[in-house]
Amino acid sequence: MRMKISFIGAGNLATHLAIEFYSRGFEIIQIFSRNIANAKVLAQALNASYTDDLSQIYENADLYFVSVTDDSILQVIENLCFKPKFIVHTSGSISMEIFTKRFENYGVFYPLQTFSKMKKVEFENIPICLDANNLENLDYLTYLAKKISNSVFFIDSNQRKQIHLAGVFACNFVNHLWVIANEILEKQSIPFEIIKPLIQETFHKAFLLSPASVQTGPAMRNDEKVIQEHIKLLEHDKNSSDIYKILTKSIQTYKK
């Protein structure tokens, strides 16, 4: 008998995950979303039912993925009218313990990736961070995760929060620095593409060796003349100038 999965949530992650499991032969029986249009679109792609009413969620799924915003997870759990056979959430920052008081079989299934609905992702290389309330359930999630990815990790709630924090530095903040770089280039009518090869090489080197060992730039070689010139170039932009100074200081501190 095929395993039956339900999704609570129809956002970016829920959509990609549901489609991936469906394409691997799992049966998706129902999609819940407070936005009925979203639920319908996803459900139709999966030959599943859909609902926007928590009390109408089928009780016969083997596994429920709660994949809603962090703020809504608790509310969803509190308002479930039955005890699911097995329930997991997919969040990087929510502890697994939110399930403890209510349920018997639970865990976390956190794909460490950024998802946009319009952009297809290959799950094969996406790290899946798993946690569960006992070893048997962890084995079960491992079996599932390995159906879609070659990169499966057991990560407890504390570690998961630290990974999430590392992701904020390594991706969200990095992207913001690219926003600033792009802005500097745009003012000169220079396309952002011009620094793409430089970013790619920086990335390759960081993973070939380690980011600490490949740090370069004026801060790293204590080139005060260039640093002061850069700060002068930024004199009408206090925000970017402050970021320049704090990151320059941090690079110099790490170097010591």
Added chain:
Amino acid sequence: MRMKISFIGAGNLATHLAIEFYSRGFEIIQIFSRNIANAKVLAQALNASYTDDLSQIYENADLYFVSVTDDSILQVIENLCFKPKFIVHTSGSISMEIFTKRFENYGVFYPLQTFSKMKKVEFENIPICLDANNLENLDYLTYLAKKISNSVFFIDSNQRKQIHLAGVFACNFVNHLWVIANEILEKQSIPFEIIKPLIQETFHKAFLLSPASVQTGPAMRNDEKVIQEHIKLLEHDKNSSDIYKILTKSIQTYKK
């Protein structure tokens, strides 16, 4: 008759550039370096002469690349005992005007890339930023640059400085954020590799659309709960905590 090129400098950039031109059929006649061992190693790979004495630099090259540290460029130029036929430097932050008083034919040949001696680079996709004191010389440099790269730009000294500044944000600072992310993961015994797919996807999205349009994360969605939790996780690391706060604030400011 083959064009004759000399290199003043035998560092990372000089090494890669000299080897590239040599492999494209240009004649490298001499390598100068204050470090005679470096000059010798590079010269031997190119069937060239070498010297560590500025007064021994051959006067018959068609083009001289000055590829030394920013601090040394002026000193080298001031101590050249003859007027070279054509001279360029390869620096992102030094103005072309340092050549003006002394020479007749000069320019800038700035490959926008980070070079390490041990790692081969493909010049084909490296943006070459050119400048010259007149159009004829710019044409000449363009002809040369196109022999090694498909990505050739005319960039004046002011633009070049801004590109260099953008590169500091987009690469040096980005790499430093990866240092911090790696440190957070290492403390949990989690390999840095775990966030590689996430960084790759962030990079792909930023160039597919624009970094501003793909900004995500707790700061972007004003998720104060997660932000406060992250700041608490960093409470024993003032440096990282300060960086977290300033970049979070900046993302929120840009959003408005």
